[in-house]
Amino acid sequence: MTYSEPARTTTRRIRIRRIRVAGVLVVIAAIGAVLGYQSLASSSSTAAPPTDVLPSKPPGLRVEHRGALGEADSAVPAGTTVFDDEIPGVANLDPALLGALRQAATDAAGDGVELFVNSGWRSPEYQEQLLREAVSEYGSDEEAARWVATADTSPHVSGDAVDIEPLDATAWLSEHGAEYGLCQIYGNEPWHYELRPEATDHGCPPMYADPTQDPRMQR
């Protein structure tokens, strides 16, 4: 809403100048007009422009996908943490990955950073839907493959991957994740983490630029 401020301020200044010339009744009328203008301006600015889904946002990770398939199909409600056992997207993660995430989340909280799960385990049906949506959003199978795997290849379907948010959480993991064996796998997906136990000793392996470079995706 801040983007409408300059216009509003200008209007207010103009009105104030007029007020000096006129009498008290005009002052009251002018205030009413300004208030009316402001409420108009704020109500029109609350009508948010349509949010762009892509490419600024990765597919398959956001609220708009939740309507189509429900929680049981592994869509994760907003505000879900790695401690939310009742959420299938969390509960069905590989136990070792989940354990590492919980340790990391506990230590991150000590640093004032909260880890949220944007997406975790996914049913094959849910993964297929994400892929269909990505193909229609990106316009080609090739481009969609840079972002969304098939149900056969996605580490989300096997419970071996988690997408973390928000930015301060992924920044924290990028700095400390390796201590827990938690590694970013793809250069283009800073939110996507998997367990690489050897990382605790040797650091995380080099990243693939994107999933198409990952041999696991070549099946």
Ligand SMILES: [Zn+2]
């Ligand atoms: Zn992911």
